[in-house]
Amino acid sequence: MALDKKNSQKYQLIIDAAVRVIARNGYHYAQVSKIAKEAGVADGTIYLYFKNKEDILVSLFRMKMGAFISAIEKRMTTCANAEEKLQQIVDMHFTQFSAQPDLSVVMQLEMRQSARDLRLQINEVLKMYVHLMEDVIETGKEEGIFSPHLDEKLGRQMLFGTLDEMVTNWVMKDRKYDLRTLSNPTFNMLLAAFKDDGS
Amino acid sequence: MALDKKNSQKYQLIIDAAVRVIARNGYHYAQVSKIAKEAGVADGTIYLYFKNKEDILVSLFRMKMGAFISAIEKRMTTCANAEEKLQQIVDMHFTQFSAQPDLSVVMQLEMRQSARDLRLQINEVLKMYVHLMEDVIETGKEEGIFSPHLDEKLGRQMLFGTLDEMVTNWVMKDRKYDLRTLSNPTFNMLLAAFKDDGS
């Protein structure tokens, strides 16, 4: 029987080791051997669970971002309308990164140093998030809460670009302030932008 | 007289060659020897004008981003108020990247793969842009055009994050559409966000 990779204990062990090693040393100093050592396995063992180094990173992103998005999706179901949904996206985006400092560094700074190929795969994972955001905007338009002229794609790019830039700035400032306090003012700006797109 | 590096013809030659080579091959395949060949000089000549490879990239960014921001600053002087200034920022941000496809790829995709050290230097250059944006927001508040509750930093992060995300998406879609058509709707969204921040 083939190795049931994804559910194996070691698979998780290695991914979590990778997050710590990258956060601590930076992307360029996160050698496979260092990750193996941190995970407490032999170098070769890594290759029983991952195709190659890039696969560790893609998997890392897939697992962590998957959980990240799932948490948001789950919360969506409790929301009465698109406005609340937008608020939850902003709030949970900030809250989840706040709770995982190592992961924040890895996602916002280190993984962006990856090669073009890797980033294409990252984008695949992010599509889930993109769809979720565009769905909310579409819903808001249907509900009459957002402007009928609001373009889903543009709105989503503003939403994602804004949140991403804010988290990146927070990480670059060494997380010296509480990211969650930005939640409300950011939500308000976005809501205003979406309600009245000025046309 | 010693080599007047920055103003020499070769200095520019090498930087422009670097833009083309990085755009064509990607950051990781942009070897110094390849840049030298593209510039039509010997490998060693590179080191008469640049301290090392990283210095080429920092200089590239400084020169190109400097010109980019200067052009916007110059345009600012022709604007009657903050609203017009905001419009010009959005418009020129998109227009300038539209006009320089190679540079767009380098700035939005390739240079972000650079090591942490390099990115710290990049951020220094970007500070000019940051100040310019925050100045416009402050002016808008003084003029009563933007909401008095608008936070300069948050507003700037939304502005930059939005523009950056839009250009990145455009580059990733292989520049298949006209970036400049996004100018107006984007400006309108941002203006709405800044006018009424919802408080």
Place this chain on the structure above:
Amino acid sequence: MALDKKNSQKYQLIIDAAVRVIARNGYHYAQVSKIAKEAGVADGTIYLYFKNKEDILVSLFRMKMGAFISAIEKRMTTCANAEEKLQQIVDMHFTQFSAQPDLSVVMQLEMRQSARDLRLQINEVLKMYVHLMEDVIETGKEEGIFSPHLDEKLGRQMLFGTLDEMVTNWVMKDRKYDLRTLSNPTFNMLLAAFKDDGS
């Protein structure tokens, strides 16, 4: 278990390959890749056993000179007095170099081209030889065989300088004569110098 470097077979293999490559090509043409090829290992393997290129040379010197001196020390124990000990030093110095032509070239000619740093480390190893020589001189004085006015340091410098110069001349003359025939006349000169230092 971690790689037991010093005692591994490959460690010796590489050092012996280095001796041959340096003797054959000269110090400046003894590239790491050439040594690896001669040893029948990959370039990278070298770095599992040695910190860097300089470390190969220091280790080479330490191993070979260590064995060289140990052999002399061992012989010392069979000697009745300082005169015999002096004779054994001279004799074994010449005999051991005679038996290892490649090593002679490396020690007398090639390794002296090394950088200052390396030579400091070499001197550390040579201290053992220095002490051995000075001990013999001191013993000789106590036994009344050598002049009571003989200075240990000066005597040692004459002893080492003489032997070293003779081996160097022999190597430079392409080892065309039998070094061991110099043993007796050299010993006699040194003995005369040490017996009656003229004061």
Place this chain on the structure above:
Amino acid sequence: MALDKKNSQKYQLIIDAAVRVIARNGYHYAQVSKIAKEAGVADGTIYLYFKNKEDILVSLFRMKMGAFISAIEKRMTTCANAEEKLQQIVDMHFTQFSAQPDLSVVMQLEMRQSARDLRLQINEVLKMYVHLMEDVIETGKEEGIFSPHLDEKLGRQMLFGTLDEMVTNWVMKDRKYDLRTLSNPTFNMLLAAFKDDGS
């Protein structure tokens, strides 16, 4: 008319610059450009007076060692017999190095790092010194002062090896003691060795 190299002012200027640069920076950091700068000429000018870098070093050695040996030869003429001549060799060898600290470092430490080829040329220059030494020994034998069994070559190797080792030790100890005080005891040891070679 061809450049009268050897007698030109710049020729000397460059050689003296080389001595200072090598003494100060070490052989491996004595780049041609650094020597040119120290001499106050352009890099290219060096090549009007010297064939290549090695030629600077050989010329340096030839000039300095030539003067060194000439001074000894001149003194020889004032000596009544071989014993006095031997004394003068030892004394002047130490005295001259004492008086030229930079040159001592260059001759005893730095130039020995040179490639094999260079050292062959150095040996050519040293032959003058070798002959001078062997002549003194031969004279001493004829005068009945030295043992009739003394081998000229061996005696010369002891003489040169001893002096050389002593100067090298002095340089390596950062010239912390007065080299000239070694003159008498060293002479006495050598004289004893040459008088009675033990046969």
Place this chain on the structure above:
DNA sequence: CATGAATGAGTGTTCATTCAT
């Protein structure tokens, strides 16, 4: 399943030398 020793491709940088001015 697990190990870890071995592999070998790939590249930024220096510096002696040249030659157009």
Place this chain on the structure above:
DNA sequence: AATGAATGAACACTCATTCAT
């Protein structure tokens, strides 16, 4: 005679990946 900008060959070292045990 003198300059100094330009040249380009040469090389130590890292690290992702493999595979015999």
